[in-house]
Amino acid sequence: MRAAILEQFGAPLILKDLPRPAPDPGEVLVKIAASGVNPLDIKIRAGKAAHARTVLPAVLGLDLAGVVEQVGADVTGFEVGDEVYGLTGGVGDLQGSLAQYAAVDARLLAVKPAALSLREAAALPLVFITAWEGLIDRARVRPGHKVLIHGGAGGIGHVAIQIARAHGADVYATTSPAHAETVARLGATPIDRTAMSVAEYVGKHTGGEGFDIVFDTVGGPVLDASFTAVRTYTGHVVSALGWGTHALAPLSFRGATYSGVFTLMPMLTGSHRAHHGEIMREATALADAGSLKPRLDPRTFTLDSVADAHAAVEQGTAAGKVVVDIAQTPGGP
Known part of the structure; x- marks a missing residue:
């Protein structure tokens, strides 16, 4: 799979081919459609977010939306083909969403709102x-x-x-x-x-x-x-x-x-992760009721232009949430 890798704090992200991960028990493999870009991603890349405890080399990207490709053992509530979203990685030793696939803790996920596109869903979790x-x-x-x-x-x-x-x-x-x-x-x-x-x-x-x-x-x-x-x-x-x-x-x-509020704590500690999944299900309910819709920057970015996506957030030029369209990135299995 193709992924954007941070090898050194303060350095640009590098595109590389990595092995496609396999889900461990309690995890699902997600084929990632879109990754939301947050100001925290910029701080992590710059080495200015010690609280994120990011272990290098790292695949960044906190927010994820995509399709369940494989379900690991001991997982209930998700099936192959489900469109899902969540705050799933990019901190600690958890793989982030700037990649074509990720094996993620199923407790962090929810089925995305029918009322929102995968791009819109990727803008919401954090x-x-x-x-x-x-x-x-x-x-x-x-x-x-x-x-x-x-x-x-x-x-x-x-x-x-x-x-x-x-x-x-x-x-x-x-x-x-x-x-x-x-x-x-x-x-x-x-x-x-x-x-x-x-x-x-x-x-x-x-x-x-x-x-x-x-x-x-x-x-x-x-x-x-x-x-x-x-x-x-x-x-x-x-x-x-x-x-x-x-x-x-x-x-x-x-x-x-x-x-x-310290939103990253469940990802960093492993404790209370199920509550994040519960919160994302609340987001799904609100969006499908017409009470929640994210503001998206209209520009299109892919893994090949991820540096431009980060620059838009860092420079404050975004007119809404910046989203990287992973599914539009060529290459990889």
Whole structure:
């Protein structure tokens, strides 16, 4: 099979022929149709994601969508020919999705939504799982909640808006003026982060009370701002990038709570992998109900142009999620 290999951090990916893997017990062999590209992929390639514990040489690619080619022993729920998707590799010693085939832990997979193409499905796993763990597992979003999502037009943010809306929340999202229309189309009230202070938008949209849930998808100063935007006593801040050093006093003085999300943990430790499969089944249900659809960059990339796909994400030129079409890559068995 053809695969994109990272042999040295900071170096370009190299296309090579590798043996096609065979599924061990508990695994399925997936013929990969598409691989989603995330900012984390760029950090891993650059050697700036120690938390991903990537073992070189490595096949990168976190998100996968494809067709089950072979079912290993002790696997139930999947059959040859099923179209599946999931957050399956590219960290630790797990093979990633920038290859024509991957043998993956069946617990990480779900049958893809009928309403979405394989390309669209490949755009969802990392961002959906992160958003679901933050809003549902940690913050317990429910009808009537006022939810603020920082970075509402981003990969995690645009999916978080749709999850919160599907659960009956009143959703607001910070964004730049250029993406305000996108946020509004998703059903959230856009907040121009360049024109309003935290105090101003908290006053305007919550009467100064603060938001029930604040979901930070940006990190750094945005997480600090989140601590001042949350509702007193009952409010909850959750962050997908809470890795810096932050003062907790603003949060403590509100009597509010905080949770962090580390989406990679089940892949790195082997623990709680079945929950990722459960979350992906929730994504399938939402998409097939018409409540979830990813934003895709319209350009076509293959393994032969994977460097261009990474450059589009790294340079911030993508108009939605970048997806590499593995099935269109020539060569290999």
